[in-house]
Structures are given as C-alpha cells and as structure tokens.
Amino acid sequence: MAPHSEGGRDGGPGRPGTAAAEPLSDRGRWRALAVCLVAGFMTLLDVSIVNVALPSVRVALDAPEADLQWVLSGYALAFGLFLIPAGRIGDARGRRVVFMTGLALFVLASAACGAAQSSLWLVAARALQGLAAGLISPQISALIQQMFTGAERGRAFGMLGSVIGMSTAVGPLLGGLLIHAAGPQEGWRWVFYVNVPLGIVCLVLARRLLPDTPSARRIPLRSLDPVGVLLLGTGVLALLLPFVQAQQWHGPEKWLLLVLSAALLTAFVAWERRQSARGASPVVDLALFHERGYWLGCALILLYFGGFTSIFFISALYLQAGLHLSALLAGLAITPFAVGSGVAATIGGRLVTRFGRRLVAVGLVMVATGLGATALAVHLAPGRSAAWAMTGPLLLAGLGSGLVIAPNQTLALSRVPVRSAGSAGGTLQTGQRVGSAVGIAAVGAVFFARLADDGWATAYDHGLLVSLAFVLGSLLLALGDLRAGARESRTQPT
Numbered sequence: 330m331a332p333h334s335e336g337g338r339d340g341g342p343g344r345p346g347t348a349a350a351e352p353l354s355d356r357g358r359w360r361a362l363a364v365c366l367v368a369g370f371m372t373l374l375d376v377s378i379v380n381v382a383l384p385s386v387r388v389a390l391d392a393p394e395a396d397l398q399w400v401l402s403g404y405a406l407a408f409g410l411f412l413i414p415a416g417r418i419g420d421a422r423g424r425r426v427v428f429m430t431g432l433a434l435f436v437l438a439s440a441a442c443g444a445a446q447s448s449l450w451l452v453a454a455r456a457l458q459g460l461a462a463g464l465i466s467p468q469i470s471a472l473i474q475q476m477f478t479g480a481e482r483g484r485a486f487g488m489l490g491s492v493i494g495m496s497t498a499v500g501p502l503l504g505g506l507l508i509h510a511a512g513p514q515e516g517w518r519w520v521f522y523v524n525v526p527l528g529i530v531c532l533v534l535a536r537r538l539l540p541d542t543p544s545a546r547r548i549p550l551r552s553l554d555p556v557g558v559l560l561l562g563t564g565v566l567a568l569l570l571p572f573v574q575a576q577q578w579h580g581p582e583k584w585l586l587l588v589l590s591a592a593l594l595t596a597f598v599a600w601e602r603r604q605s606a607r608g609a610s611p612v613v614d615l616a617l618f619h620e621r622g623y624w625l626g627c628a629l630i631l632l633y634f635g636g637f638t639s640i641f642f643i644s645a646l647y648l649q650a651g652l653h654l655s656a657l658l659a660g661l662a663i664t665p666f667a668v669g670s671g672v673a674a675t676i677g678g679r680l681v682t683r684f685g686r687r688l689v690a691v692g693l694v695m696v697a698t699g700l701g702a703t704a705l706a707v708h709l710a711p712g713r714s715a716a717w718a719m720t721g722p723l724l725l726a727g728l729g730s731g732l733v734i735a736p737n738q739t740l741a742l743s744r745v746p747v748r749s750a751g752s753a754g755g756t757l758q759t760g761q762r763v764g765s766a767v768g769i770a771a772v773g774a775v776f777f778a779r780l781a782d783d784g785w786a787t788a789y790d791h792g793l794l795v796s797l798a799f800v801l802g803s804l805l806l807a808l809g810d811l812r813a814g815a816r817e818s819r820t821q822p823t
Contacts, residue, residue: 353540358476361538362485365469367531368432369489370496371524372462375404375439376638376765377500379455380645381656382517385508389517392448399452402574404459409762410565411463414558416471416755417612424468424475424751425539429532431464436528442521470738470754474747476540480682483739487678490735494670494727501645502660502667509657557600557612564593569763572770613756614749621813623753626741629689629806631760633733635768636799640666640700640726642769643776643792644719651785652713662716666727673731681736686810688736693804695729697797704793707786715786733803764799772796 353361383397392400419427438458445451473485507523508516567590571583604611618624641663648659673692681688702722710718738757745753776792 353476357538361476361540362473362488364531364534364538365428365472366488366492367527368428368435368465368535369469370492371527371531372408372435372465373493373496374500374503375458375462375524376408377496377641378504378520379404379500380642381501381504381649381660382508382520385513385517386448386451389514390445390448390451392451396448396452400448400455403452403456404462405762405766406566406569407456407459408462408466409569409759409766410562411460412467412755412759412762413561413613413752414755415464416467416751416753417554417558418751419468419471420542420748420751421610423542424471425535425541428465428468428472428539429535431461431468432528432532432535435461435465436525436532439521439524439528443518443525445518466758467751467755470742470757471747471751472539474742474745474750474754475542480679483681483736484675484678486739486742487675487681487735490674490678490731490738491671493734494674494730495667499660499664499667501641501656502664505656505658505660509655554601554604554610554612557597557604560593560597560600561612564590564597565759565763567593569766572766613752617745617749617753617756620744621810622744623741625806625810626737627757627760629803630734630737630741630757631764632799632803632806633693633737634761634764635771636696636700636796636803637730637768638765639768639772639792639796639799643772643789643796646776647707647785647789648716651789652716654713654716658716662719663723665720665724666730669724669727669729670731670734671727673728674735675731677732677736678739681739686740686807686814689733689740690804690807690811692729692732692736693800693807696726696733697729697800697804699723699726699729700793700797700800704790704797707789707793768796768799771799 379401383400386392386400387397415427415431435458438454438461441454442451442458445454469489470486473482473489477485504520507519510516511519567586571578571586574583598615601611601613601615605615644663645659648654648662649656654662677688677692699722702725703719706718706722707715741757742750742753772792772795775795776788779791780788
C-alpha cells in the first residue's frame with residue numbers, strides 16, 4: 330500500500346515546511362513508528378509506575394500525604410492540559426520538532442525527578458514531566474495519521490493500543506522490579522532515571538527517522554489561538570481539580586469549580602465558533618464533532634478510561650496494603666491484564682477495518698465480564714489466594730481492553746483530515762485524561778468509604794463495581810452507534 334506521508338526523507342531530517350519532501354519508504358515508516366511507540370510507552374508508563382514508589386518516596390523525602398498526591402496529580406493535570414494545544418502547535422509548526430522538544434524536556438524532567446531532595450522539588454519536576462508528555466502524545470497519533478492509510482493505519486493504531494494497555498498495566502510490575510533491584514531507600518529514584526538513557530536514544534533516532542510536516546510554516550503567535558488555549562486550559566483545569574483532589578479537599582465548595590469549568594468551556598466554544606466565522610484557525614476545529622464517529626469515539630473513551638485506569642489504582646492498594654504483598658508480587662498479579670491487552674490490541678488493529686464498531690462492543694463485553702468475575706473471585710477466595718484467583722478474570726478483561734482502545738482510536742480518527750490530526754488526537758487523548766481523573770476519584774471515594782466499615786476485600790469489590798459501571802456506559806454508546814449505523818444502512822438507496 331502506498332504510504333500516506335506528508336514528507337520527510339527516510340533516514341534524514343529534512344526541513345519543516347518542505348512541501349516537496351520525499352515520502353517515507355515502507356521500512357522507514359515502520360521504523361519511525363517504533364520511535365513514536367517507545368516515546369509513548371515512556372510517557373504513559375509514568376502515569377502508573379510511580380504508584381508503587383510512593384511508600385519509599387514518603388520515607389526518603391519525609392513527604393506529607395498531600396505532596397504524595399500531587400506527585401501523581403501534578404503529572405496527570407499537566408499531561409491533560411497540554412494535549413490539545415500541543416496537537417494544534419504540532420499541526421501548525423511541525424510534528425517532528427514538537428515531538429523532539431517534548432522528548433528532550435521529558436528527559437530533563439525525569440532526571441530532575443530522580444535527583445529530588447524534597448517533596449516540593451519532586452512535585453514541580455513531575456508537573457514539568459507531565460507538560461513534556463502532553464507535548465509528545467498528540468504528535469504520535471498525528472504522525473500515524475500522516476504516515477499510514479487504510480488497513481496499515483489500523484495496524485499502526487493497534488500497536489499504539491498495545492503500548493497504551495501494556496504501559497498502564499505493567500507500570501506497577503516494572504516499578505516493583507526497579508525498587509527490588511536498587512533497594513527501598515534509593516530504588517524509587519531509578520523509576521525516573523530509567524527514562525534518561527532510553528529518552529536520549531529515542532531523541533537521536535527521532536531526528537533521523539521522523540518525517541516533516543510539509544504544511545508547517547512559521548506563523549505568528551496569534552494564529553495559534555492563544556485566547557482559545559487559555560480558555561480551554563483553565564476550563565479543563567477547573568474540571569479536573571476537584572476530582573484529583575477529592576481525598577485532600579474535603580469541603581463541598583470544591584464542586585463549585587465545576588460551575589466555573591462549565592462557564593469557561595462554554596466561553597471556549599463561543600470563541601472557537603467566532604474564530605471559524607472570521608476565517609482564523611481555532612485550536613479545536615468544532616466541525617470535527619459533526620462527525621458521529623469522532624464525537625462518539627471521544628465520549629466512549631472518556632467513559633472507558635474512567636473504569637480502565639481506576640482498576641490499577643485500587644488493585645495496587647488492595648494487593649499491597651490489604652493482602653500485604655510486596656510491590657513486585659502485586660505487579661505480577663496485575664500483569665495478566667497487560668499481557669492480554671498487548672496481544673489483543675495487535676489483533677484488534679488488524680481486524681478493525683473489517684468489523685468496525687462491533688469489535689469495540691465485543692471488547693467492552695469482555696472487559697465487563699472480566700471485571701465482574703474479578704469481583705466474584707476476590708469475594709470467594711480467602712486471604713492471599715485472592716491475588717492469584719484474580720489473574721484469570723484480569724486476563725479476560727485485558728484481552729477485551731485490547732479490542733477497545735486502538736480500534737476506537739482508529740474509528741474516531743478515520744475521517745479526520747491529516748492537517749487536523751494533531752488537534753483531533755489531542756482532543757481524543759484529553760478525554761482519556763479527564764476520564765482517568767474522574768474515574769479514579771469516583772472509584773476511590775467508594776473504595777475508601779467501604780474500607781472503613783467492611784475491610785479490604787469488600788472495598789475492592791465495590792470499587793470494581795463502580796469501574797464496571799463506567800465500562801457499561803461506554804458499551805451503551807458503542808451499541809447505540811451500531812444501531813444508528815444499521816438504521817442508516819436500511820435507509821440508504823440500493
């Protein structure tokens with residue numbers, strides 16, 4: 330199949346804005362994809378790998394609980410806030426240069442995290458690390474849009490889906506291995522230092538292998554819609570903050586931020602419509618949401634990530650604090666989900682062009698069944714045996730997850746113009762971050778409420794049921810899309 334590349338020479342850097350740049354060869358495109366996937370793995374791994382390091386960080390830096398929460402939340406907030414603006418900047422200024430800038434910043438921030446001498450230092454470095462991750466992530470989906478078409482694009486997104494599923498699920502295992510190898514006192518630093526050599530190698534390869542963006546050009550700052558970026562960033566921040574800080578901010582006044590968020594996001598939509606009417610370039614092309622496949626994909630993945638990422642949050646707590654397993658053993662118990670997700674995502678990427686949204690619906694049914702079976706296994710198995718009883722159901726849930734994330738991304742972006750791929754991918758991934766924050770807060774609230782009265786096993790069961798509710802919500806959207814598609818097929822003239 331002919332490559333769908335906007336430019337770049339295989340093995341050479343080229344120049345941003347060079348419309349006559351030669352397309353990448355088949356080999357060059359897959360090598361460029363490998364660089365993107367390694368960078369994506371690092372940024373997503375740092376969402377989950379830090380969980381098992383927090384007990385060591387608390388002792389080493391004498392960190393209060395609020396600072397420990399911000400070690401996680403600061404990364405997630407900065408990551409989510411910069412996804413859409415970074416996608417827009419990549420579309421306008423060049424995806425390769427934004428990718429490399431983010432990767433260099435990520436390496437420096439990781440080194441700063443590992444060298445932290447206080448909890449405040451670590452919180453600030455983690456926020457910078459999240460900003461860098463937000464710069465990198467939307468360029469990956471945009472580069473896939475740029476380099477591949479048709480079935481090959483599905484395969485590429487399938488590989489990206491494997492990375493998303495595995496990086497989230499194997500984070501606790503890799504963190505446990507690093508802490509076990511380097512010792513509990515200093516092992517937590519290597520959770521961050523491991524990014525440095527890998528990131529440097531990835532940076533060198535990115536300069537050689539990634540294609541340019543021929544449509545990129547030097548444009549004034551006002552063309553990047555700074556007002557839209559500010560309204561969107563503050564609106565998302567006001568939306569996420571009360572959920573991220575749900576355990577630390579006990580008063581009900583935090584929910585007033587949701588009203589502020591609604592006002593800011595309404596103003597953002599009005600501003601973007603004005604930008605489009607004036608012929609200016611908005612940070613988000615609202616016309617994208619006229620396409621049912623795109624807005625439905627964004628809504629579906631928001632709900633799914635609300636259930637998906639919260640599984641690992643409460644599983645790590647239950648296995649380590651409830652069953653008193655080591656970080657390494659807790660990571661091993663969750664690994665079947667990662668294995669299943671990685672295997673199924675590759676398969677899903679190959680099948681999505683044939684089965685479409687039906688494949689996503691089947692995956693969601695598998696995830697829901699796996700979560701229900703996990704809750705049942707924990708309820709029936711006594712003591713530590715519950716950890717091993719979980720592995721089979723988690724494997725089933727992981728296999729289902731692999732059929733959801735990558736195929737949904739492929740379907741959502743299938744009709745998005747390549748020139749808008751960065752901002753469209755950033756919007757889609759912002760839904761993932763928002764869903765993760767809301768899901769962890771909702772599941773965590775139920776988990777901790779039941780823990781005080783009923784113990785670890787019952788708390789874990791109830792937390793899983795909330796995760797299951799998010800997954801069932803995304804399944805309803807998928808089924809609604811299938812029904813709407815069937816109606817359209819019946820009404821089309823033969």
